[in-house]
Amino acid sequence: MTTILSIAIDALAFxxxxxxxxxxxxxxxxxxxxxxxxxxxxxxxxxxxxSTMLVDTGAGFALSLLVAVAGTIAILMPVEYLLYRRxxxxxxxxxxxxxxxxxxxxxxxxxxxxFGPTSKPIPLPAALSGPLDIGFRxxxxxxxxxxxxxxxxxxxxxxxxxxxxxxxxxxxxxxxxAMAEALGIRTEILYAAAFALAVGxxxxxxxxxxxxxxxxxxxxxxxxxxxxxxxxxGGAGSILGAIAASLILGLASTxxxxxxxxxxDFFFYLTVILVVFIFPHGLLGARE
Amino acid sequence: MTGTxxxxxxxxxxxxxxxxxxxxxxxxxxxxxxxxYGLFPDDLALLTRIIAIACLVLSLxxxxxxxxxxxxxxxxxYGTSAYAVGNACIAGITxxxxxxxVGIVAGALTGxxxxxxxxxxxxxxxxxxxxxxxxxxxxxxxxxxxxxGGSDGxxxxxxxxxxxxxxxxxxxxxxxxxxxxxxxIVMMLLLRFVRSPFGLMCRGIRDDALRAxxxxxSIYPRLIAMYAVxxxxxxxxxxxxxxxxxxxxxxxxxxxxxxxxxxxxxxGGAGSLWGALFGAIxxxxxxxxxxxxxxFQWMTIVGLVxxxxxxxxxxxxxxxxxxxxxxxxxxRVPS
Amino acid sequence: MTDLLRLAxxxxxFGGLRVTQDVSFxxxxxxxxxxxxxxxxxxxxxxxxxxxxLRPTAGRILLQNEDITHSSIAHRVRHGLVRTxxxxxxxRTLTVADNVALPxxxxxxxxxxxxxxxxxxxxxxxxxxxxxxxxxxxxxxYDPIDVLAYGEQRLVExxxxxxxxxxxxxxxxxxxxxxxxxxxxxxxAIAALPRDIAILMIEHDIDLVxxxxxxxxxxxxxxxxxxxxxxxxxxxxxxxxAYLGSYADARRPAQG
Numbered sequence: 062m063t064t065i066l067s068i069a070i071d072a073l074a075f076x077x078x079x080x081x082x083x084x085x086x087x088x089x090x091x092x093x094x095x096x097x098x099x100x101x102x103x104x105x106x107x108x109x110x111x112s113t114m115l116v117d118t119g120a121g122f123a124l125s126l127l128v129a130v131a132g133t134i135a136i137l138m139p140v141e142y143l144l145y146r147r148x149x150x151x152x153x154x155x156x157x158x159x160x161x162x163x164x165x166x167x168x169x170x171x172x173x174x175x176f177g178p179t180s181k182p183i184p185l186p187a188a189l190s191g192p193l194d195i196g197f198r199x200x201x202x203x204x205x206x207x208x209x210x211x212x213x214x215x216x217x218x219x220x221x222x223x224x225x226x227x228x229x230x231x232x233x234x235x236x237x238x239a240m241a242e243a244l245g246i247r248t249e250i251l252y253a254a255a256f257a258l259a260v261g262x263x264x265x266x267x268x269x270x271x272x273x274x275x276x277x278x279x280x281x282x283x284x285x286x287x288x289x290x291x292x293x294x295g296g297a298g299s300i301l302g303a304i305a306a307s308l309i310l311g312l313a314s315t316x317x318x319x320x321x322x323x324x325x326d327f328f329f330y331l332t333v334i335l336v337v338f339i340f341p342h343g344l345l346g347a348r349e
Numbered sequence: 350m351t352g353t354x355x356x357x358x359x360x361x362x363x364x365x366x367x368x369x370x371x372x373x374x375x376x377x378x379x380x381x382x383x384x385x386y387g388l389f390p391d392d393l394a395l396l397t398r399i400i401a402i403a404c405l406v407l408s409l410x411x412x413x414x415x416x417x418x419x420x421x422x423x424x425x426x427y428g429t430s431a432y433a434v435g436n437a438c439i440a441g442i443t444x445x446x447x448x449x450x451v452g453i454v455a456g457a458l459t460g461x462x463x464x465x466x467x468x469x470x471x472x473x474x475x476x477x478x479x480x481x482x483x484x485x486x487x488x489x490x491x492x493x494x495x496x497x498g499g500s501d502g503x504x505x506x507x508x509x510x511x512x513x514x515x516x517x518x519x520x521x522x523x524x525x526x527x528x529x530x531x532x533x534i535v536m537m538l539l540l541r542f543v544r545s546p547f548g549l550m551c552r553g554i555r556d557d558a559l560r561a562x563x564x565x566x567s568i569y570p571r572l573i574a575m576y577a578v579x580x581x582x583x584x585x586x587x588x589x590x591x592x593x594x595x596x597x598x599x600x601x602x603x604x605x606x607x608x609x610x611x612x613x614x615x616x617g618g619a620g621s622l623w624g625a626l627f628g629a630i631x632x633x634x635x636x637x638x639x640x641x642x643x644x645f646q647w648m649t650i651v652g653l654v655x656x657x658x659x660x661x662x663x664x665x666x667x668x669x670x671x672x673x674x675x676x677x678x679x680x681r682v683p684s
Numbered sequence: 685m686t687d688l689l690r691l692a693x694x695x696x697x698f699g700g701l702r703v704t705q706d707v708s709f710x711x712x713x714x715x716x717x718x719x720x721x722x723x724x725x726x727x728x729x730x731x732x733x734x735x736x737x738l739r740p741t742a743g744r745i746l747l748q749n750e751d752i753t754h755s756s757i758a759h760r761v762r763h764g765l766v767r768t769x770x771x772x773x774x775x776r777t778l779t780v781a782d783n784v785a786l787p788x789x790x791x792x793x794x795x796x797x798x799x800x801x802x803x804x805x806x807x808x809x810x811x812x813x814x815x816x817x818x819x820x821x822x823x824x825x826y827d828p829i830d831v832l833a834y835g836e837q838r839l840v841e842x843x844x845x846x847x848x849x850x851x852x853x854x855x856x857x858x859x860x861x862x863x864x865x866x867x868x869x870x871x872x873a874i875a876a877l878p879r880d881i882a883i884l885m886i887e888h889d890i891d892l893v894x895x896x897x898x899x900x901x902x903x904x905x906x907x908x909x910x911x912x913x914x915x916x917x918x919x920x921x922x923x924x925x926a927y928l929g930s931y932a933d934a935r936r937p938a939q940g
Contacts (some may be wrong), residue, residue, distance in 0.1 A: 090473070096473055096476065144660075147660075154419055154472065154476075155413075155419070155615075155619070156659050156663060158419065158476070158611075159611075159615050159655055159658070159659045160655070160656055160659040160660075162608060162611070162612075162655065163612075163651070163652045163653070163655025163656040163658075163659065164652060164656060165652070165655070166648045166649070166651045166652030166655065167648070167649055167652025167653055168652070168658065169652070169653075170646060170647070170648030170649025170650070170652055171649055173433075173648065174646065201429065232527070262661040281538050282604065282605070282608070285475075286480045286604070288480075289473070289476065289477055289480070290477050290480075290481070292473070293473045293474050293476075293477040295644065297473070299543040323492055324488060324490045324492050325488040325491050325492065326484055327485060327488035327489060327492065330482075330484045330488065331485060333477065333478075333481040334466065334478060334481050334482065334485070335468065337474050337477060337478055337481075338469075341469075341470060341474060355836075376694065429807060459780045482861060538799075541799050542799065543800055544801065544802060545797055545799055545800055545801070545802055546789045546794050546795045546796065546797045546798075546800065546802040546805075547795065547796055547797060547798045547804040548798075548802070549778070549782060549785070549786060549789070550786060550789070550790070550795050552775070552777065552782075553775045553778065553782075553786050556774075556775040556776050556777050557773050557774070557776070557780065559737075559773060560773040560774065560775065561770075561775075561786075562757050562758065563711075563735070563757065563761060563767060563769075564761060564787040564790050564844065564847075564848060565757075565758045565761030565762045565784060565787070565790050565791070565848065566758060566790055566795065567756070567758045571796075572797075578798075620777075642843075
């Protein structure tokens, strides 16, 4: 029983990290149909900025987190303008994959020469770094932060997409871009804003999840697959789908590590294949 | 664009296509041998490695360039074959030609399995399944260390002399000659294969799957068959690698290798066998020179090149060069 | 005359919405039938049901007396049921000759050959040359599809259909989007199709249908409301009200 609960909590924390990073990608893919392989690299940039802030300047955790999110967005908006704009919606999947995998390599190369191949620490504030007794076992305190932030992200996104004008415009454009444009929605700005949102979420997840997914140059490739899987399994553009997929995959990964650690990611990817086969259109039946 | 047919309207040659294909493939073998010996006389290992990887890139071209399948898991076919050949050799099948056969069969079988999974889907799910399949094989390779040597790699692969005469020595003359001959044969066969009705139908499916279905084609079995061929070609590469290097490591089933093969294909130009070959050779020579000088910058450069290609030469460098040649020579250059 | 295609009480529902209601009709050798109806009447759905792109929720479809209701698309095509698309669907990176050679190869059972030549195989070449000649496309044989005018692309669409030697041919708005000055080539091509095959043409342009068809089917709200000669159709109250929009009162099944 305790083992089951332990697994459930680890899976929940891991799933929430996956969710925070992946949901931005999901919104992007739903909105502009870009298969963005560089999303993991975006999260990694956030992690590096936070690590630099915390270790080299001694700034506080909250401030570092904020700077990481804002900094990652600031770094990547020119990239949006120069590259991503060309591959929104119309470009074929090949072009998108090539360009974004090229960008990923580029970021890995730069990270490697700037920060070296070893993983960078993101020290947690004292209140979050210790263990926390939750009755039947103690869990790392930052789990609570991760889980709380995940829930907040989901709520905030739901609010933004369902209750604000920005959200209405995004949903209109997802359904019918030509019509949205005809109605006077300036899709260029909308796409840029959605891109910024996606990047910000990636950076947030990159920093918060650094204890579980350590920040090192190959982060961008190692977890890219996982984020793509979440979107594919959850259905592009679906928040609920992303939550469900993140939790299922978090569970699969955690179970694998507990029960058959010597198999590495075998059971995780087996789950991926099974889920895609059973729900070819995403868990919640989202289109494409 | 199919330059072959477009220029055939001029009624140039009375030779059938496949004869010209064979002549071209033979010419390629000779040219590659001469240039290779000239440029890297002391590094035949590099040239044989280029050939093995070129087979992987050709196999990727068959499914991506000719069928429009999006995959980042092709290394699974290559690596499985390499491991199969390694084990076969250790178990006593040491004849290099027989080992090549083992590699082809292992690659084809893995190709069929992965094809059955991957071609069921299109778009993002397809990409995801291809990656998942590749990672599944990589995780298995890591786990089944009895067959793969785990992270230490599978070593002790010592093939016997080719035709009982030519030893696989340290200089690598036998490896190079053997690989070159195999590559020549593979190119010859593939050049014919992609122009066959089967190859043409695959290109049709890539262009418009529904249209292909509406002329009465069953798509799924056809794509699986193509995956079997692709696996066999990747298997040739894996076998050559195992035979020549004598060690098979986890890198031969890695995601990185799948991604690099994709980059090579794109650099050369997907949908053209010459483009695939050209991309594989160019990329690896470049990697040998630049990557050795500054391994940290290598990834940065590859990334920049990829982004630049998608911006400026989306059909690959080979098509750019080909267009240039046609303009200068006003004659036909194979696509 | 033999029945080539017969629909018996074919129904299609998406969720609770019945988009095709008990449609029955028969096509015989030599038939030239127009399928007309206002926008949203369900014409394209009906075609998709016949070709197998959609599966009906009830009813039967027979091709030369064989029940094909649950057969695969490929099976139907191999037995002579062929369609063209309203929006041109061609193999866009291939040449015109390749586009026509592929269905020829498929029909002749050569499409799985792996080491022989394709488009230039003598008997295949003879066949696509003949088809392109019929349609006046012989000079375009080695051009890629993308350099063709839209009207010519529509002709390639018909050429592909001809290469499959259809017994029943469904033409989905064959002249849609073709500029006026090119449309006569498409219409001539349709007029020159083999006499003994059955053709069902879906078309918006009533004039075109009346010139082509010896029989007209009128579809409204997913149901057949009329079957008869073009002349009778113009006089029929139900047809007129369907086109004028007051169809709701006049709904009743047609004789099939």
